[in-house]
Amino acid sequence: MEFQIKRLLSQIFIFFSANLGALGFKTGFCYPFFYCNSCPAATSACPLRAIEHSVYKGSFKWRLLLFPIVILGFFGVTSGRAVCGWACPIGLLQRGTGKIARKLKKYPLIKKIGNHKIEPYLRYVKYVTLIGLVILTTALIGFMFTDICPVGILTGTIPTLILYPSKFVPNPLFWVALVIFILFLVLIFTVERGWCRYFCPVGAILAPFNKISLLHVSLVQREIFEKECLHCNACLNACPMGIDVINMNRDPECILCGKCINVCPKNLIKFERG
Amino acid sequence: MNKMIVLQISALIIVSGSLGGLLVFTDVYEEVHSGIVSVLCLSCLKLEPKTKTDFTFETAYGEPHPDFVLDNLTKGVVFLHYSEDACPGCDIMYPVIQNLFNITFGKEDMVYKVFSFEDLDVAYFYTNIDHASEEMENSFPIYDKDHISGLPMFAIITLGYNKDIIRPYYTTVYGTLGLDSDKDRISLLTELMQESIDIYNQNREGYNPDQR
Numbered sequence: 001m002e003f004q005i006k007r008l009l010s011q012i013f014i015f016f017s018a019n020l021g022a023l024g025f026k027t028g029f030c031y032p033f034f035y036c037n038s039c040p041a042a043t044s045a046c047p048l049r050a051i052e053h054s055v056y057k058g059s060f061k062w063r064l065l066l067f068p069i070v071i072l073g074f075f076g077v078t079s080g081r082a083v084c085g086w087a088c089p090i091g092l093l094q095r096g097t098g099k100i101a102r103k104l105k106k107y108p109l110i111k112k113i114g115n116h117k118i119e120p121y122l123r124y125v126k127y128v129t130l131i132g133l134v135i136l137t138t139a140l141i142g143f144m145f146t147d148i149c150p151v152g153i154l155t156g157t158i159p160t161l162i163l164y165p166s167k168f169v170p171n172p173l174f175w176v177a178l179v180i181f182i183l184f185l186v187l188i189f190t191v192e193r194g195w196c197r198y199f200c201p202v203g204a205i206l207a208p209f210n211k212i213s214l215l216h217v218s219l220v221q222r223e224i225f226e227k228e229c230l231h232c233n234a235c236l237n238a239c240p241m242g243i244d245v246i247n248m249n250r251d252p253e254c255i256l257c258g259k260c261i262n263v264c265p266k267n268l269i270k271f272e273r274g
Numbered sequence: 275m276n277k278m279i280v281l282q283i284s285a286l287i288i289v290s291g292s293l294g295g296l297l298v299f300t301d302v303y304e305e306v307h308s309g310i311v312s313v314l315c316l317s318c319l320k321l322e323p324k325t326k327t328d329f330t331f332e333t334a335y336g337e338p339h340p341d342f343v344l345d346n347l348t349k350g351v352v353f354l355h356y357s358e359d360a361c362p363g364c365d366i367m368y369p370v371i372q373n374l375f376n377i378t379f380g381k382e383d384m385v386y387k388v389f390s391f392e393d394l395d396v397a398y399f400y401t402n403i404d405h406a407s408e409e410m411e412n413s414f415p416i417y418d419k420d421h422i423s424g425l426p427m428f429a430i431i432t433l434g435y436n437k438d439i440i441r442p443y444y445t446t447v448y449g450t451l452g453l454d455s456d457k458d459r460i461s462l463l464t465e466l467m468q469e470s471i472d473i474y475n476q477n478r479e480g481y482n483p484d485q486r
Contacts, residue, residue, distance in 0.1 A: 021311075028307030037310055038318040045310040049318060053310065056360035063302040066292060073289040077282065142362055147317045156319050167420065168321035169452060177320045212281050274279060 003258055007085065011092040018043060018089055030068040032075045033088035034202045036149070038156035040163055047072060048134050048201055049146050055139040069205065076209025080216055084196055084203055085255030090151055091196065098192040098240055110190055114242070122198045123253065130201035145201065148177045150184035193240045196255065207252035217254055217261065218272045219246075228266045235260035235269060245269065308411075309358060309404055314424040316449055317362050323422045323448040327466060329473070331436045331443055334418040339442050340409060342399070343431055344483040347442060349388065350395030351470045354429040356414050357381070359404045363449045364426040370459045371400075371428075384410065394471050419446035428463070432470035433477040440480040443473065 018031060022041035030047040037045045047068035054064035075083050084091050104110045113119075129145065137144040146152060157177075160168060187194040196203050210216065219225045235245035238259040243251050245260045261269045296302050316322060333339065346352045355371055357364040359382065372378055375398055379385045384407065385400035401410040403425065417429035427448050434443025445466060453459050 026307065026311050028303035028305070028311060030306065036318055038315045042311065045306045046318070049310055049315065050306060053360045057365075059359065063296060063300050064305065067296055067302045067306065070289050070292040070296065073285075074293055077285045077289055142365070143317055143360070146315070147320065147362070149318070152318045153320065156315075157321060160319055160321065167324060167422070168319070169324050171317070171320055171322045171449075173317070174320040212278070212285055214282055214286070274282070 003262055007257060008092075008095070010086045011089070011095065014087040015089045015092055030071050032071050032083050034090050034151050034200060035088075036146075036152045036154075036156040038152060038160070040156075040159050042155075046146065047205070048149075051134055052138040052143055052146055055135055057142055058139055072202065072205045073209065076206045076213060078214050080210035080213030080250075080256060081203065081206045081252075081254060082213075082215065082256040083206060084200075085257040088196075088202075089155070090200075091193075091255070093154075094188050094193050094195060094240075097188045100189050101192040101194070104190055105192075114191065119242075125198050126200055126204040126207075129199055130204040134201050147173050148180050150177070150181040153177050153181040154184075192242070193255075197241060197253065210252045210254055211250050213250075215256065215271060215273055216250055217248075217256055217258070217269060218250075219248075220268050220270065225268050229268055230266060232265065234263040234265065238263040305404075312423065313358065313403065314422060316424040322363075322450065322452055323420060323424060325447050325452040325462070326420060327445050327447065327462075329432070329434065329443050329445045330419060331434060331441055333416045334421060335415060337416045339431075340413045340416065342409065343413070343442065346388075346397035347431065347433060347481060348483055349397060351391075351467070351474050352397045352429075352431040353399070353467070354413065354417060354427075354431070355398070355400045356425055356427040356429075357400070357402050358425050359402065361425050363424075366450050367426045367428075367459070370456050370463070373456070374460050374463055391467055392471050394474065396467070417444060417446050419444070420448070422448050424448055430466050430470045432474040433481050434473060435477055435480075440477045440482070445470075 018035050019039070019041035021039070021043045025043055027044050029044045030050050031044045032047070035046060036042065037049055050064050050068040054061045105114060133145040184195060191197065229246065239245055240257060240259065241253045241255055243253050248254065256271070258271065261271065343352050357368070368381065375389060375391070377387060377389070377398070379400060382402055382405050383400065384402070384405065385398065387398045388395050389398065390396070399410070401414070403411060403414060414427070415423070418427065427446060429444055429446045431442050431444040433440050436443070447466070451459050451462055453462060
């Protein structure tokens with residue numbers, strides 16, 4: 001499990017790097033993951049906020065639209081959704097809550113929800129969120145997604161209210177965002193990586209890059225795999241994204257966490273370059 | 275397999291080239307830095323700054339008042355209005371200010387207008403941070419009284435008596451002023467303007483802009 005400790009250290013390191021704004025270090029880059037620029041310690045901009053700025057109320061600032069997309073694209077082409085598994089602070093949070101979600105899976109109701117036939121289709125919600133709430137609603141009406149975003153509540157609102165309790169009061173969307181935040185908590189405590197699976201618009205941008213990324217998770221040669229696989233389902237059970245690892249081929253949901261590689265008793269799954 | 279390598283290399287060249295090009299040939303880095311990272315996004319926070327209308331002599335970071343403010347204080351009260359392109363609070367306050375002062379202007383314009391309010395000249399400056407001159411942009415943190423760094427922001431600068439000198443004396447309010455209707459917002463700003471004008475009239479005689 002040394003590999004998973006390395007991944008944890010990477011997530012912790014990136015979390016602190018994302019918060020160097022506390023020391024006055026601020027950049028003009030966008031984060032390649034989901035983190036709020038209104039966090040008092042933020043160093044960079046939320047990629048979704050930059051996209052929203054670019055299309056706000058019908059305006060079109062192509063540079064602001066392209067900038068977060070090429071930053072995410074760079075990470076996507078090199079390592080697919082590895083950012084979700086190795087860098088995203090919300091991924092780090094879900095790494096913690098995932099353990100509870102895994103335990104709750106034993107309860108029949110939770111198991112039933114997880115195995116429901118509509119579950120695979122729910123994964124498309126993140127694409128609808130990206131196009132509908134981040135782009136179309138912003139272009140036609142005004143900011144929507146980042147105004148009710150649960151990650152904003154977690155990384156922006158709560159730290160701000162703790163640091164400056166008497167400086168701010170809730171705005172009209174605060175209570176809507178709070179309800180969504182509570183649902184977000186319920187989700188990540190009941191479904192492992194529930195936010196990444198179903199709702200994260202940054203994941204929706206990164207996911208298609210898994211199809212062409214230089215680094216990806218793959219099975220050994222098919223013939224060897226079929227001959228040697230014990231069908232123990234250890235990989236399937238270990239995968240935090242609920243991927244059918246045995247049948248996967250550059251799955252857009254894979255976050256390259258390497259858990260399937262670690263648990264395979266026959267070492268039939270590996271990281272591959274190219 | 276070869277096709278995949280070609281695709282990967284092409285994609286890598288495209289994204290790296292685009293990223294490099296954006297950083298070298300456009301000001302997008304600065305735009306993100308000054309427009310998103312450095313300005314606090316109040317709508318992302320789902321919070322509004324508490325409206326505190328107290329006046330003070332001290333600028334936010336101890337910086338001197340800019341020349342354009344000191345010079346205009348010889349004529350009357352100075353009203354500074356800061357905004358940006360993509361900002362829901364700015365969109366709400368935009369018509370409020372237009373109604374209050376009975377003026378019209380484009381959202382991306384830079385506006386400087388002197389008009390009469392309660393028989394006194396008021397110098398009104400509208401600054402859109404995304405399109406502002408350096409001097410106007412630099413004045414934004416100076417009047418950020420409560421260290422919010424959020425938009426919209428309104429500073430009303432008058433003259434006050436402090437340590438035997440008549441000096442600029444100002445208040446700053448933020449966001450939608452913590453009020454729900456345009457009528458209430460106009461009413462609060464009118465009250466602040468009237469208070470500023472009263473203080474100005476008491477102190478205008480002794481003001482010397484060179485006495486900084």
